[in-house]
Amino acid sequence: MTAPRTTDSAAPRPDPALVRDWLSEVPDPEIPVISITDLGIVRDVAWEEGTLVVRVTPTYSGCPATSVIEMEIERHLAERGVASLRVERQLSPPWTTDWIGAEAREKLRAYGIAPPIDGTASDGRLAARAARLAGGGNASPACPRCGSARTEEVSRFGSTPCKAAWRCTDCLEPFDYFKCI
Amino acid sequence: MAGAADPRPGDPLFAPEHRDAAFDWLCGLGDGALILGHRLSEWCGKAPALEEDIALANVALDLIGHAEMWLALAGEVEGQGRSADDLAYLRDALRFRNPLLVELPNRDMAVTTMRQFLFDAWHLPMLHALSESASPRLAEIAAKARKEVAYHLERSQDLVIRLGDGTEESHARMQTALERLWPYAGELCQPAPGDAALVEAGLVPDMAAVSATWQEILDETLREATLERPEGRADVQNGGRKGRHSEHLGFLLAEMQFLQRAYPGAEW
Numbered sequence: 001m002t003a004p005r006t007t008d009s010a011a012p013r014p015d016p017a018l019v020r021d022w023l024s025e026v027p028d029p030e031i032p033v034i035s036i037t038d039l040g041i042v043r044d045v046a047w048e049e050g051t052l053v054v055r056v057t058p059t060y061s062g063c064p065a066t067s068v069i070e071m072e073i074e075r076h077l078a079e080r081g082v083a084s085l086r087v088e089r090q091l092s093p094p095w096t097t098d099w100i101g102a103e104a105r106e107k108l109r110a111y112g113i114a115p116p117i118d119g120t121a122s123d124g125r126l127a128a129r130a131a132r133l134a135g136g137g138n139a140s141p142a143c144p145r146c147g148s149a150r151t152e153e154v155s156r157f158g159s160t161p162c163k164a165a166w167r168c169t170d171c172l173e174p175f176d177y178f179k180c181i
Numbered sequence: 182m183a184g185a186a187d188p189r190p191g192d193p194l195f196a197p198e199h200r201d202a203a204f205d206w207l208c209g210l211g212d213g214a215l216i217l218g219h220r221l222s223e224w225c226g227k228a229p230a231l232e233e234d235i236a237l238a239n240v241a242l243d244l245i246g247h248a249e250m251w252l253a254l255a256g257e258v259e260g261q262g263r264s265a266d267d268l269a270y271l272r273d274a275l276r277f278r279n280p281l282l283v284e285l286p287n288r289d290m291a292v293t294t295m296r297q298f299l300f301d302a303w304h305l306p307m308l309h310a311l312s313e314s315a316s317p318r319l320a321e322i323a324a325k326a327r328k329e330v331a332y333h334l335e336r337s338q339d340l341v342i343r344l345g346d347g348t349e350e351s352h353a354r355m356q357t358a359l360e361r362l363w364p365y366a367g368e369l370c371q372p373a374p375g376d377a378a379l380v381e382a383g384l385v386p387d388m389a390a391v392s393a394t395w396q397e398i399l400d401e402t403l404r405e406a407t408l409e410r411p412e413g414r415a416d417v418q419n420g421g422r423k424g425r426h427s428e429h430l431g432f433l434l435a436e437m438q439f440l441q442r443a444y445p446g447a448e449w
Contacts, residue, residue, distance in 0.1 A: 061326060062218075062246025091250075092321035094328060155232035156336045157239040161329075165232060181328045 011083050016045040019052065019077070026076050029068045030160050033111040036069055040099025043090050052082050055090040060161035060181075097162075097180050114141035114151075114166065114177040141177045143168035153177075194258060194316035194384055202375035204259045205278060206385055208268070209373070209422050211251030212279035215269055216430070217300060218244030219437050220287055229290055236336060240297070243329045250322045270441035274431050275424040282365040284421075284430040291344065291354035296362055298341045298402070301334035303369040306394035310386030319384065338402050345406025352407065359403075360411050367416030370395060373423070 014022075023045070024037040036042055036056075044055040054073055058066045070087045077085050097116035100108075105115035140151045148170035155165040156179070163176040194203055221241035228234035252265035282300065287293045308327035314320045344351040370392035372380070379385045403410050420426070440447055 058246075058325075060243060060246065060329060061250060062242035062244070064242075091325050092317075094321075094325040096328075155236055156332055157232075157236035159235070161239055161242060165235070179332075181332075 011050065012081065013047055013050075013052075014080070014082070016047070019045045019054070019082075022076065022080050023054070023073065026069070026072050029065045029072070030162075031108070031111065031113065033107045034100075034104045036073070038101060038104035038107070040101070041069070041095060048086075051084040051086050052077065053086050053088060055088045057090050057095045059095050063161050065160075095181070097178065100178075108178055109144045112144050112175060113163065114144045114175060116178045116180045117141055118180065141166060143171060143173065144175055145173045146171040151175075192316050192318055193382055194254075194318055196382075199379060199382065199384065200258060200260070202379050203384065204255050205373065205375055205422070206379055207251050207255035207258060208276075208278040209280075211248045211255055211265075211268070212277045212421075213283050213300075214244040214251065215248035216277070216279045216433065217283035217297075218242075218248060219433060220283065221293075221297075223287055224293065233290070237293075240333050240336075243326075243333065247322075247326045247329075250326075254318060254322065266441070270438045274426050274434055277424065277426065277430060277434075278422050279430075280365070280368040280421045281418055281427055282362065282368060284427060284433060285362070285365065286429055289354065289358075291351075291358040292361060294337060294340045294344065295355060295358040297333070298337040299362060299366045299399075300369065301330060301337045302398040302402070303391065303395045305330050305334050306398075307386060307391045310391055314385065315383035334398075338398075341402055341408070342406045345403070345408040355406065356408055359408055363411040363413065363415055364418045365415075367414065368419040368421060371416060371419055371422070 020037060020042065023042055024035045026036045028034050028036060028039055039059065041057050041059060042054065043057050044053070046053050054077075056066075056070065056073070066089075073087055074085060098118055100116065108115045140149060140153075142149050143151050146168060148168055150169045151166050152169055153164060154167050154174065157163075158165040158176050158179075162178060162181075164179045165174065166177045167174045193199070218241045221237045221244070224234065224237045225241070226234065228237055248269065249265045252268045256263040256265060256268060282296060285292075285296065305327060308323045308330055311323035312320050312327060314323065341355065345355045346352070347355075370388045372388045376385060376388070380387050400410065
């Protein structure tokens with residue numbers, strides 16, 4: 001018997017878990033204190049035939065960082081010796097800020113961005129809005145600078161698609177809030 | 182570049198009998214997002230307040246992101262090898278399928294805000310219904326987009342209420358904007374003749390159901406904003422889905438398509 005000869009039989013196939021570790025070194029281009037695995041956007045890493053397939057889900061549909069992230073993944077894994085790579089976009093299930101881990105939330109706070117408060121995502125319905133107008137159900141993020149809970153929204157949209165602009169009414173500093181989606 | 186997900190042969194959206202109608206419907210949705218996204222981007226750097234400037238650019242970015250997904254899918258359905266960029270940059274006005282509302286000029290912030298609210302209040306229930314489509318491809322894009330559109334509606338609805346129930350000046354301008362846009366608003370909920378088979382197949386929502394929710398949101402918001410719902414019909418200006426556009430679309434396309442028309446195939 002002779003072994004089948006394939007062109008890449010000699011190429012190493014690093015374990016997907018190891019590839020994930022490598023990807024945890026790829027920073028988010030807009031918020032470099034957290035990595036793309038912190039953000040929860042790497043949905044799957046697997047070998048298909050001789051090709052490493054990395055599935056990534058976009059945070060926001062039009063976020064310009066998405067294609068930069070894909071390029072960074074390609075560059076980083078090429079440096080680690082991955083010869084055959086395919087980066088695929090996976091839409092479903094859609095990304096949610098619930099996938100941002102506890103450690104990453106602390107990193108965001110230390111960086112000056114209030115981390116998302118789970119359960120505050122808007123569903124855009126009048127009922128939710130009415131509940132908020134009545135003073136219920138809309139938790140405010142604590143100021144990442146002084147820790148005060150007395151904060152107010154300046155704008156529902158901020159410097160990147162994933163953030164809203166807030167202000168602390170105690171220390172008066174404006175800050176970014178990583179809004180829930 | 183990232184590869185697209187594998188097309189799913191089992192997806193009823195790709196059935197040959199639906200091809201033409203599905204392509205047309207997807208262009209309607211994609212062009213609506215693209216043209217409104219472009220209009221909003223015209224405010225970039227010159228909106229009356231920094232927060233509004235940023236918000237309008239963010240909403241524009243979301244909509245252009247949606248347009249890219251819808252038009253890419255339209256190209257796949259058509260099967261002629263056209264990409265989202267080909268459809269956005271290389272079609273003439275007659276081939277665009279957007280509702281007339283989104284191509285109207287921005288004018289002032291009252292018109293921009295009211296137009297956005299009329300659109301968002303339709304967009305969100307439409308995407309909610311579409312996320313239950315029999316087509317997994319349609320459903321997954323809708324499920325993604327609707328999370329973003331929920332924020333769009335929250336913002337535009339709050340602004341309509343604050344400006345409508347604001348000063349005498351802001352109230353008057355919002356009422357004028359509503360009356361100006363009203364004859365165009367109803368086209369959002371008008372199906373095209375080819376849509377019936379798609380609705381029948383469970384691929385796209387029945388616009389009558391979407392319209393009911395849209396009307397509810399309008400009535401409740403306008404009441405809170407102390408604005409009066411115009412008495413005239415909301416659907417007298419229409420034709421976008423047939424490619425009959427206002428004179429404004431050609432000017433918009435001349436700017437949006439200039440680079441690809443003058444330098445075909447140019448890339449960053």
